Every structure is written in structure tokens, then in C-alpha cells.
Amino acid sequence: RRNPKLVAHLSMVLFGGLAFVGSLVTQPDLLTDLGPAAAVVAGSVLAGGTFCLNPMGDDRDQLALLLTSTASTRHLLRGRVIGGLVVGGAVAVGLGLPLGLLSDAPVRVLGRTLLTPVVLCWAAGAALGVGAVVPKFERSEYMNVERAHPSTLGTLGYFFGTLLVVAVGLLLVWLTVTDGGVLVVAAWVVYLLALATTGVGGYAYAVRKFDRLTMDDI
Numbered sequence: 001r002r003n004p005k006l007v008a009h010l011s012m013v014l015f016g017g018l019a020f021v022g023s024l025v026t027q028p029d030l031l032t033d034l035g036p037a038a039a040v041v042a043g044s045v046l047a048g049g050t051f052c053l054n055p056m057g058d059d060r061d062q063l064a065l066l067l068t069s070t071a072s073t074r075h076l077l078r079g080r081v082i083g084g085l086v087v088g089g090a091v092a093v094g095l096g097l098p099l100g101l102l103s104d105a106p107v108r109v110l111g112r113t114l115l116t117p118v119v120l121c122w123a124a125g126a127a128l129g130v131g132a133v134v135p136k137f138e139r140s141e142y143m144n145v146e147r148a149h150p151s152t153l154g155t156l157g158y159f160f161g162t163l164l165v166v167a168v169g170l171l172l173v174w175l176t177v178t179d180g181g182v183l184v185v186a187a188w189v190v191y192l193l194a195l196a197t198t199g200v201g202g203y204a205y206a207v208r209k210f211d212r213l214t215m216d217d218i
Helices: 004-026 035-049 060-069 074-103 106-133 152-178 182-211
Strands: 140-142 145-147
Touching: 004 035, 004 145, 004 152, 035 074, 035 106, 035 152, 074 106, 074 182, 106 152, 106 182, 152 182
Parallel strands: none
Antiparallel strands: 140 145
């Protein structure tokens, strides 16, 4: 069961998207100039932000059943990752790829397309880690929706962190296409290692943290 109201915390993403769409009225060229990169950024934010920022708090109503019917919460967390990747991938690839083909060089489109699944998977894993550091089980009202909303501080940190990480990846794609060189290769190695460490580490920490929960904790 997934109620659309459960993603009320993504309202800031919606407002940001509306601002971008509004700017297209006066500057239509932005659709092809910034649209492909913006789609990757938005898709990455959605990949982790949709279902992974408070995985156990969101399922509090069904938590007793979940805890007694599975040996580990990793099954729930993986399901949330898949759900987030479907939503984020639809935006990043479904919008970014067609817009890129309209204006960019094929090699740049290829580089951005190869980067997309990497940053999407990182975003989902990092969001799980954020949700494990600051889980929320208490219900509160936000945007006329009563639920266990994700932590505001964690949500903002994840959003801005994702913007930074994806921007660095897009910059590396641009440098690789236009310049290349040993320094760019070294930057890619550091970047990918950082993504693997934080993404996989976030998922592993979430599994360990939530597997240790008891009914008294929630």
C-alpha cells in the first residue's frame, strides 16, 4: 500500500521544478541547455528521497507484521531502493535522454547516460543511511498530511548533498568529453570510490541499525 500523500516531503522538489518550468516561458532555450542535466539531478533526488529517507517510520502501521515475517529488514530496504530507482530513473532517463539527444553531442549524451545509474544507486543508498541516522516514528502534520515524516534536517542535507554530488559527476563528464587527461581519470577514481563508500555504506548501516530495533524503540 502506497498512498501518494506519503511523499508530501518532496514538495520542495515540486516547487523547484515549477520554478524551472516557469523560467522556460521567458527562456525556452533552457529546456535543451539545462534540461538534460536538471533531469539527472531531479531523478537522483527522487531515487532516494521518495521512499528511502524514513523507511521504517513510513511503515510503522505494518511494522509488527514486518518484524515477525522476515529475518532482516534488508528485504524492505531493497524494495524501497527499487521503488525509488523506478521513480528516479523514469525522470532521469525518460526526460534527460530525449532532451540530450536534441541538443548535445552523442558522446556527451553517452557519458551522462552512463553516469545516471551510478548516481541513482548512490542516492538510494545514501538516503537509507540518512534515514537510519535520524529515523522518525512519531506522527506529525506537514502539508496537511499526518504521518511519520522524514527528519527535516536529514531531508535538507540529503537534497543539497545530492545536488552537489550529481553536479560534480556532470562536471566530470563534461571535462572527460572536452579535455580528458590523467587528472580527470584520477578525479573519476576518487569520485567513484566516494560514491561506492557512501552509497553502499549507507545501505549497510541502515540494515544493521534497523535489524537491531525492538518494539520498544518505536
